[in-house]
Amino acid sequence: MRAVALTTAVALTVAASGCGTTSYVPKVVARGELSMRYDNGFQIWQGGRRVSEGLTWRGLPEVVRCVPAARDLATQAQSDGAAAIAFGVIGGSLGVVGAAGLMGALDEERRWIWFGTGLGAVGVGVVFAGLSRLFKNRANGRAVDAHNVYNDAVGSLGASCDDLRYPTPAASPPGP
Secondary structure (H helix, E strand, O other): OOOOHHHHHHHHHHHHHHOOOOOOOOOOOOEEEEOEEEEOEEEEEOEEEEEEEEOOOHHHHHHHOOEEEEEEEEHHHHHHHHHHHHHHHHHHHHHHHHHHHHHHHHOOOEEEEEEEHHHHHHHHHHHHHHHHHHHHHHHHHHHHHHHHHHHHOOOHHHEEOOEEOOOOOOOOOOOO
């Protein structure tokens, strides 16, 4: 009984650990600089508007196009996001198909064939679900990298790919 309680507590802790969100919006952002938020999914903002979001990262390569390394990372993020979605659909579909193996209980002659086929489909579905998670993490990581590479080269300096003019630095405030 104690092992069941401990297992339940660990499972609930793990399940709840990924449930946080952030609502912080930066107050000072350079013209052209990208900022990132998380609200049930990553979002990239520029100039007060959302320009891209995970998992597809549509629009991100266009926003960071003037920084080749950032553009390449953004394009890879899009590709990995598409793969994550495809693998997730395949994995989920195989999980549903695998549940059909339970119907084998009604067919006494072929019960083990149904059960084995269903178990095999679920196993392959789990592999595809794992691949989906892998590609999701890659997509989000590459999008964050594209965001950072772009900001280091252009955005945090006050320019954007649409307007590569850098503003004149502001004067330092007077000392004490």
